[in-house]
Amino acid sequence: MLDLMNVAWIEGAGPGGGVGGHLRILDQTRLPNRVEYLECTEVEQVWQAIKRLSVRGAPAIGIAAGYGCVVAAVAAERGLAPGAEAEAAVAQAVARAADYLATSRPTAVNLFWALERMRKLGPVGTARLLAEARAIQAEEVERCRQIGLHAWPVVEPLLRGGGGATGAGGPGLPGLPGVLTHCNAGALAAAGPGTATAPLYLAQERGVRFRAFVDETRPLLQGARLTAFELSAAGVPVTLICDNMAAQVMHAGRVRLVIVGADRIAANGDTANKIGTYGLAILARYHQVPFFVAAPSTSFDLTLPDGRGIPIEERGGEEITEGFGWRTAPVGIGTYSPAFDVTPHELITGILTERGVIAPVDAVQVAKVLR
Amino acid sequence: MLDLMNVAWIEGAGPGGGVGGHLRILDQTRLPNRVEYLECTEVEQVWQAIKRLSVRGAPAIGIAAGYGCVVAAVAAERGLAPGAEAEAAVAQAVARAADYLATSRPTAVNLFWALERMRKLGPVGTARLLAEARAIQAEEVERCRQIGLHAWPVVEPLLRGGGGATGAGGPGLPGLPGVLTHCNAGALAAAGPGTATAPLYLAQERGVRFRAFVDETRPLLQGARLTAFELSAAGVPVTLICDNMAAQVMHAGRVRLVIVGADRIAANGDTANKIGTYGLAILARYHQVPFFVAAPSTSFDLTLPDGRGIPIEERGGEEITEGFGWRTAPVGIGTYSPAFDVTPHELITGILTERGVIAPVDAVQVAKVLR
Numbered sequence: 173m174l175d176l177m178n179v180a181w182i183e184g185a186g187p188g189g190g191v192g193g194h195l196r197i198l199d200q201t202r203l204p205n206r207v208e209y210l211e212c213t214e215v216e217q218v219w220q221a222i223k224r225l226s227v228r229g230a231p232a233i234g235i236a237a238g239y240g241c242v243v244a245a246v247a248a249e250r251g252l253a254p255g256a257e258a259e260a261a262v263a264q265a266v267a268r269a270a271d272y273l274a275t276s277r278p279t280a281v282n283l284f285w286a287l288e289r290m291r292k293l294g295p296v297g298t299a300r301l302l303a304e305a306r307a308i309q310a311e312e313v314e315r316c317r318q319i320g321l322h323a324w325p326v327v328e329p330l331l332r333g334g335g336g337a338t339g340a341g342g343p344g345l346p347g348l349p350g351v352l353t354h355c356n357a358g359a360l361a362a363a364g365p366g367t368a369t370a371p372l373y374l375a376q377e378r379g380v381r382f383r384a385f386v387d388e389t390r391p392l393l394q395g396a397r398l399t400a401f402e403l404s405a406a407g408v409p410v411t412l413i414c415d416n417m418a419a420q421v422m423h424a425g426r427v428r429l430v431i432v433g434a435d436r437i438a439a440n441g442d443t444a445n446k447i448g449t450y451g452l453a454i455l456a457r458y459h460q461v462p463f464f465v466a467a468p469s470t471s472f473d474l475t476l477p478d479g480r481g482i483p484i485e486e487r488g489g490e491e492i493t494e495g496f497g498w499r500t501a502p503v504g505i506g507t508y509s510p511a512f513d514v515t516p517h518e519l520i521t522g523i524l525t526e527r528g529v530i531a532p533v534d535a536v537q538v539a540k541v542l543r
Numbered sequence: 544m545l546d547l548m549n550v551a552w553i554e555g556a557g558p559g560g561g562v563g564g565h566l567r568i569l570d571q572t573r574l575p576n577r578v579e580y581l582e583c584t585e586v587e588q589v590w591q592a593i594k595r596l597s598v599r600g601a602p603a604i605g606i607a608a609g610y611g612c613v614v615a616a617v618a619a620e621r622g623l624a625p626g627a628e629a630e631a632a633v634a635q636a637v638a639r640a641a642d643y644l645a646t647s648r649p650t651a652v653n654l655f656w657a658l659e660r661m662r663k664l665g666p667v668g669t670a671r672l673l674a675e676a677r678a679i680q681a682e683e684v685e686r687c688r689q690i691g692l693h694a695w696p697v698v699e700p701l702l703r704g705g706g707g708a709t710g711a712g713g714p715g716l717p718g719l720p721g722v723l724t725h726c727n728a729g730a731l732a733a734a735g736p737g738t739a740t741a742p743l744y745l746a747q748e749r750g751v752r753f754r755a756f757v758d759e760t761r762p763l764l765q766g767a768r769l770t771a772f773e774l775s776a777a778g779v780p781v782t783l784i785c786d787n788m789a790a791q792v793m794h795a796g797r798v799r800l801v802i803v804g805a806d807r808i809a810a811n812g813d814t815a816n817k818i819g820t821y822g823l824a825i826l827a828r829y830h831q832v833p834f835f836v837a838a839p840s841t842s843f844d845l846t847l848p849d850g851r852g853i854p855i856e857e858r859g860g861e862e863i864t865e866g867f868g869w870r871t872a873p874v875g876i877g878t879y880s881p882a883f884d885v886t887p888h889e890l891i892t893g894i895l896t897e898r899g900v901i902a903p904v905d906a907v908q909v910a911k912v913l914r
Contacts (some may be wrong), residue, residue: 404873
């Protein structure tokens with residue numbers, strides 16, 4: 173697995189009995205060409221890092237937001253003597269930071285969940301806040317590990333099973349059972365082994381050979397830049413394709429299963445995830461390829477009965493027209509750039525969570541597994 | 544419509560009674576940022592222009608190939624006195640050029656059709672060859688015009704009709720009936736009003752308002768660079784999307800119909816077209832959106848009973864990993880880059896040709912309309 177931390181608290185000397193240090197965020201916008209870090213000492217930098225997608229992926233956004241509250245708390249505590257007054261100032265700073273960080277991106281529910289968890293601590297010292305942020309991160313690592321373990325009985329037979337799905341191979345299509353994924357729901361997007369990648373890293377660990385077909389994922393190429401990067405670093409054979417080639421790879425019989433992550437899942441299993449996921453689910457259904465969502469329970473929003481209530485972020489058209497540093501479309505052209513879409517539960521074969529596999533995907537099964 | 548010729552013969556002084564001049568090809572790889580021309584005086588330059596996609600689109604490739612034979616003929620005739628000897632030399636040069644140009648790209652059948660037509664002229668003067676190449680071009684202009692006229696009774700009611708398909712609109716989705724297209728099957732890809740765009744230019748001419756949703760079409764962005772360019776130059780409201788957003792636009796009820804071009808159509812209507820077309824047809828079927836192919840009869844290959852016999856060009860992975868002038872994927876990553884896919888006839892609502900509309904799409908109807 174990847175030897176890079178997407179989000180980490182860097183210890184430093186704190187004043188008095190408090191916490192010192194700052195938040196280090198891997199700048200994923202520079203990958204795979206450069207490994208650069210953002211050293212955040214102000215909450216505004218954390219907001220920018222989330223907004224600009226330096227840190228992205230629902231669980232990772234939640235983790236960064238948790239630490240973002242600590243960044244605000246450390247700044248608030250500076251110069252104050254330990255005691256009730258300092259704790260009140262810290263609590264106020266955390267509440268402000270939580271309100272502010274909540275405006276960075278609208279779709280991933282982990283953001284709001286993590287901020288709420290930090291805010292609820294109330295008047296405490298920075299050490300307690302840091303412990304909470306670290307707990308959020310450690311718990312996500314464990315959730316991701318558990319996703320892999322729970323998914324294994326479902327994923328293994330698909331990877332090992334015989335049948336025509338291996339395909340004859342070809343120049344770009346050597347014959348290994350294929351798993352297709354979209355965007356990045358890996359270690360970079362989450363913690364530990366990632367969400368959609370958790371069963372894949374487990375397969376790699378257990379010597380089950382497979383090939384990952386990775387959608388490049390326009391406009392920001394998280395598949396090409398991040399998933400291809402982390403899976404190949406782990407030794408997984410990767411074939412990178414453009415998003416519009418997925419149907420052809422399925423048609424060629426090369427895809428045994430699709431696994432994607434999630435940004436928010438409603439109570440009935442409708443799943444918001446990176447734009448293109450919905451179309452992929454339709455293609456998988458047409459080709460009778462099992463389609464799985466992998467997500468920790470923290471990505472569920474049980475206050476929403478179905479996917480219609482999930483707010484979908486629209487991003488600037490320049491990510492489409494100038495995403496590569498030069499203009500790839502006429503100046504002034506109209507664009508439409510939803511960052512996510514919602515896949516209806518009936519197109520999802522199963523949702524792989526740390527508490528078990530939800531299948532079939534409906535409100536009853538979601539409640540049963542998550543209760 | 545666009546005020547640019549993709550392919551044109553430029554007159555020049557010829558020796559004796561023969562033809563002079565050269566072939567001018569608009570370098571579409573530089574659009575929309577630059578309008579630059581390749582001035583071809585050697586057949587190798589024409590081969591390169593086709594291979595590198597400076598000229599692309601099945602009908603335009605055929606037209607360029609016809610003129611490419613003239614380029615070879617003019618070179619062969621140079622220094623020879625008019626007469627049987629010169630004509631024999633020209634015929635030999637044309638045969639060689641045809642064999643050579645046939646190796647430039649494998650999928651578009653118009654290439655082979657046009658080369659065969661030039662070769663069959665046998666020992667003639669360059670003037671006759673030039674007339675033939677011009678006839679190929681002029682006939683394609685007329686075929687495209689006729690495609691628009693024949694398509695009109697099918698397309699107009701879809702654009703004018705009421706129903707929910709207009710959608711409520713939104714920031715990037717203002718409320719006009721939508722037509723979705725993929726890659727470029729426009730004036731740049733063909734002649735005159737293009738193939739898939741012919742009914743759209745006609746609608747524009749006749750005052751029927753609509754919005755074109757244009758897939759950017761990775762890896763080489765012919766939709767973003769070419770279709771968005773030529774449609775917006777003609778005053779058509781354009782919304783550019785990434786390929787993986789098409790399902791979402793259909794789900795939002797914004798697409799009344801899909802129209803794409805074709806590179807080769809088998810006798811049963813199975814259609815090879817730019818990679819991504821097959822997936823789009825599946826998405827259209829899922830959303831009950833009519834899906835049309837527009838193509839001249841010159842794009843049909845009736846020697847093939849179905850799409851399985853159509854050779855699919857695989858292109859270099861660097862078009863995916865370095866298509867934007869910088870590396871967007873890890874060095875050494877595997878890729879798969881089919882330039883085309885085959886849409887089975889049963890997913891196509893109708894094929895719009897200059898001889899009429901083929902619907903339903905099957906071998907019987909293809910034979911009936913094309914006979």
